Amino acid sequence: MAARKILTYPDTVLRERSEPVTDIDGKVQQLIDDMADTMYLTNCAIGLASNQVGEPCRIIMFDTSAKDEPNELVVLINPEIIEADGVIVNEEGCLSVIDYRADVKRAERVTVKAIDREENPITIKKEGLGAIVLQHEIDHLNGTLFIDHISKLKRELYKRRLKKLLKEKEA
Numbered sequence: 751m752a753a754r755k756i757l758t759y760p761d762t763v764l765r766e767r768s769e770p771v772t773d774i775d776g777k778v779q780q781l782i783d784d785m786a787d788t789m790y791l792t793n794c795a796i797g798l799a800s801n802q803v804g805e806p807c808r809i810i811m812f813d814t815s816a817k818d819e820p821n822e823l824v825v826l827i828n829p830e831i832i833e834a835d836g837v838i839v840n841e842e843g844c845l846s847v848i849d850y851r852a853d854v855k856r857a858e859r860v861t862v863k864a865i866d867r868e869e870n871p872i873t874i875k876k877e878g879l880g881a882i883v884l885q886h887e888i889d890h891l892n893g894t895l896f897i898d899h900i901s902k903l904k905r906e907l908y909k910r911r912l913k914k915l916l917k918e919k920e921a
């Protein structure tokens with residue numbers, strides 16, 4: 751097991767649509783273990799998508815209990831939202847979007863169909879924070895980041911600030 755490097759915006763891999771997993775083999779199991787290590791090593795992280803560590807396949811994981819009681823890890827392979835309703839607005843951040851948080855409007859409840867790591871089909875229903883995380887992580891697999899859900903003006907301001915920040919890091 752090993753933590754992997756997290757890609758950050760504007761890395762183009764984050765913008766690609768990830769391909770479905772067709773075989774849950776040893777390599778996929780290893781990737782899932784590495785993703786869990788990566789997520790738990792990052793203090794405030796409650797979710798992660800495979801393409802954030804440079805693997806454009808469709809795997810997400812989350813643990814919304816991370817702060818209190820870790821290890822309520824949920825791993826979903828080829829997740830798909832089959833039902834969504836309600837509206838909730840909450841401040842989001844992302845390991846791949848450095849130094850930024852913003853309010854994002856999401857569905858309040860979602861039902862997601864997926865496969866677990868033991869190859870069983872599962873259906874999971876979540877509301878509130880769980881629903882937000884599911885939508886945020888499934889977005890990643892489709893090349894979408896939470897900053898795509900904010901106003902163009904806010905996004906442009908962030909891009910400008912990020913450019914400056916990255917330049918300062920180079921110098």
Ligand code: NI
Pocket residue numbers: 843844845846886890
């Ligand atoms: Ni994210």
